[in-house]
Structures are given as structure tokens and as C-alpha cells.
Amino acid sequence: MNPYGITLTLVVFYLFSELHARRKAFYTNPVLLSIATITGLLTLGGFSYESYMESAVFLKFLLGPAVVSLAVPVYKGRDTIKAYAREIALGIAVGGTAAILSAFYIAELLGGGREVVLSIAPKSVTTAIAIGVSEEIGGIPALTAVLVILTGLLGNAFAPELLNLFGVRDRIARGLATGVSSHGLGTARIITEDELAGGISGLAMALNGVFTALVLPYLIEVL
Amino acid sequence: MRPYRGLAIIFGFYALGEFTSLALDLPVPGSVLGMLFLLAALLSGAVRLEWVEGEAELLVRNMSVMFIPPGVGIVTYGALITSQAVPIVGALVISFLVTLLVTAKTVEILRRGRK
Numbered sequence: 001m002n003p004y005g006i007t008l009t010l011v012v013f014y015l016f017s018e019l020h021a022r023r024k025a026f027y028t029n030p031v032l033l034s035i036a037t038i039t040g041l042l043t044l045g046g047f048s049y050e051s052y053m054e055s056a057v058f059l060k061f062l063l064g065p066a067v068v069s070l071a072v073p074v075y076k077g078r079d080t081i082k083a084y085a086r087e088i089a090l091g092i093a094v095g096g097t098a099a100i101l102s103a104f105y106i107a108e109l110l111g112g113g114r115e116v117v118l119s120i121a122p123k124s125v126t127t128a129i130a131i132g133v134s135e136e137i138g139g140i141p142a143l144t145a146v147l148v149i150l151t152g153l154l155g156n157a158f159a160p161e162l163l164n165l166f167g168v169r170d171r172i173a174r175g176l177a178t179g180v181s182s183h184g185l186g187t188a189r190i191i192t193e194d195e196l197a198g199g200i201s202g203l204a205m206a207l208n209g210v211f212t213a214l215v216l217p218y219l220i221e222v223l
Numbered sequence: 224m225r226p227y228r229g230l231a232i233i234f235g236f237y238a239l240g241e242f243t244s245l246a247l248d249l250p251v252p253g254s255v256l257g258m259l260f261l262l263a264a265l266l267s268g269a270v271r272l273e274w275v276e277g278e279a280e281l282l283v284r285n286m287s288v289m290f291i292p293p294g295v296g297i298v299t300y301g302a303l304i305t306s307q308a309v310p311i312v313g314a315l316v317i318s319f320l321v322t323l324l325v326t327a328k329t330v331e332i333l334r335r336g337r338k
Contacts, residue, residue, distance in 0.1 A: 012291075035297065049299050052292075059291065060292040064237045066285075066286045067237075068236050068240065069275075069278070069282040071261035072279035074258075086333060090330070094329045095325055108310075110313045113303075127286070128254065129254070131293050132255065135252070136252060140303075141293055143297060162324075166328075170334050173327045176327070177326040178323070181319055181326060182319065209255070217251060
């Protein structure tokens with residue numbers, strides 16, 4: 001087994017993380033820059049994705065246990081979830097469904113092929129869950145991974161400003177809207193501005209992931 | 224051997240989730256089922272928080288690097304993505320706006336009704 005894939009991933013990600021720590025901005029997102037850089041290096045060097053994945057698959061495998069681990073932050077946030085149960089339940093049911101349906105129909109309307117449409121449908125939930133859902137419903141997990149990160153970057157860069165623009169002042173509404181629309185990356189931004197909204201956003205991200213994973217595969221069959 | 228208790232529990236629930244998904248032929252990812260099982264175990268007291276807390280938080284905090292290998296898979300879809308750039312970018316941006324706004328307004332209406 002060649003060790004280059006995992007080594008390259010760790011080195012490139014480490015370097016971009018250093019850059020991001022020094023220059024915090026959505027365009028220095030280390031995951032996106034790492035994907036772009038490694039993709040470029042593989043293409044330039046004429047290496048296949050299979051040879052890269054021989055060892056890099058180890059990192060991908062850890063996504064499964066990482067998703068299972070999301071039970072811990074949800075468990076620790078159970079009092080918050082109880083306190084805002086109605087808002088969270090309805091916000092996720094309505095917002096999570098709106099995310100799936102709008103992505104699905106807009107992509108189809110603009111001429112997206114079936115594989116592409118299915119890859120876009122789960123784009124609002126946290127990457128690890130979205131990749132799993134994409135695999136299950138016949139999308140392209142790699143495309144989903146990139147689209148999820150881009151969606152998150154939109155939330156990271158613009159969610160608080162857009163909420164201001166739309167006159168949304170309620171902190172619970174701001175947190176839920178951010179977590180449901182742009183998962184962890186949106187949460188990372190709003191938590192720096194408002195801890196309550198940020199905490200709600202993180203819980204909304206995890207719960208919307210579960211909601212989407214349970215609902216989307218069945219919804220897709222009737223769409 | 225403390226970290227192995229946490230890892231054994233987390234990987235055990237992952238395996239249980241994957242097995243359930245396969246055995247019942249569910250279209251739901253096994254990892255999500257495993258998360259729900261672990262959550263149920265925590266809530267019922269079958270698993271104590273301190274058994275898994277450290278290892279779970281380590282995995283959650285370091286999730287970012289795990290997205291890179293699947294993301295690099297994009298390298299094999301260059302032509303498809305270029306030809307479908309319009310639906311991809313259009314759906315991405317518009318659906319993000321719709322989701323943000325619909326969720327915010329739903330919760331706002333709910334909160335106003337309560338006050």
C-alpha cells in the first residue's frame with residue numbers, strides 16, 4: 001500500500017490550516033483549498049484517484065465513527081433542545097424540507113441530469129451525513145462533498161448579513177436558519193457573534209442531518 | 224487503556240448502525256442510525272457520557288480533514304461538472320437563500336405567536 005495519499009492530505013491540510021489561522025476568511029477555507037490543491041496535483045502528476053485513495057481511504061472511513069459521535073453534542077445540548085423543542089422541530093421540518101425541495105427542483109429546472117440533481121439534494125446538511133445520503137440515493141458523493149462545503153461557505157460568509165437584511169432579529173430564528181441552511185461552517189461564523197444562536201445552530205445542524213437522512217431517501221422516490 | 228473504551232463503544236455503535244441499515248435494507252446511512260442508537264444509549268443511561276465524551280469530541284472536532292479524500296473524488300467528474308455548471312451553481316445559491324429565509328421566517332412566526 002502506498003502511503004502518499006494520506007501523507008499528502010495531512011501535509012496540505014496542515015499548511016492551509018496554518019494559513020486559515022493567520023488569515024480568517026471564507027476564501028481561506030482549508031478543506032476547499034486542500035481539495036483544489038490535491039486535485040490539481042493528481043491531475044498534473046498523472047496520478048489516479050484510486051492510487052491516492054489507497055491510503056487516504058483511512059481518513060474517509062473515520063467519517064462513519066465521527067457521525068456516530070455527533071450523539072455526544074446532541075446529548076449535551078438536550079436541555080436547550082427541550083427548552084426550544086417547538087421551534088427546533090418546526091424549523092427543521094419546514095426548513096429542512098424546503099432545502100431538499102428547492103435544491104431538487106431548481107437543479108432540475110435549470111437542466112441538471114438525474115445524478116447531479118441527486119448530488120445537490122442533500123447539500124444543506126453536514127458533510128459526513130450528506131456524503132452518506134448521496135451514496136444511498138445514487139448521487140455522486142464527491143460532488144456532494146464539494147457542494148456541501150460551498151453551501152457552508154455561503155453561510156459562513158453571508159448568513160448574518162442576510163438575516164440582518166431580511167430583518168430577522170430573533171436569536172433562536174437566526175441560529176436555526178444558519179444551522180439548517182449552512183451546517184457547521186455557518187455555525188462556526190454565527191457562534192463568534194452570538195453564543196446562544198451559535199449553540200442552537202450547532203444542534204440544528206446535527207438534527208437536520210438526522211431529519212434529512214431519514215426523510216430524503218423516501219422523498220426522492222416520489223419526486 | 225481508557226481511550227479504547229470510548230473508541231470501542233463508538234465503533235461498536237457504527238458497526239451496529241451499518242448492520243441494521245444492511246439487514247433491514249434501509250436507505251438511511253448506517254452512521255446516522257449508529258448516532259441515534261448511541262444517543263438512545265446515553266439517554267437511557269446504558270452508556271455513560273464520560274465513557275465516550277473525550278473520544279467522540281476528538282472525532283467531531285477533526286471531521287474537516289476527513290472530507291478531503293471524498294472531495295478529491297471530484298477529479299474524476301471534471302467534464303460532467305463543467306457541462307452542468309448552471310444547474311449546480313444556480314441550485315446551490317438559490318436553495319441556500321430559500322432555506323435560510325424559510326427557516327428564519329417559520330421560527331419567527333412561531334415565536335411571535337407565543338409572546
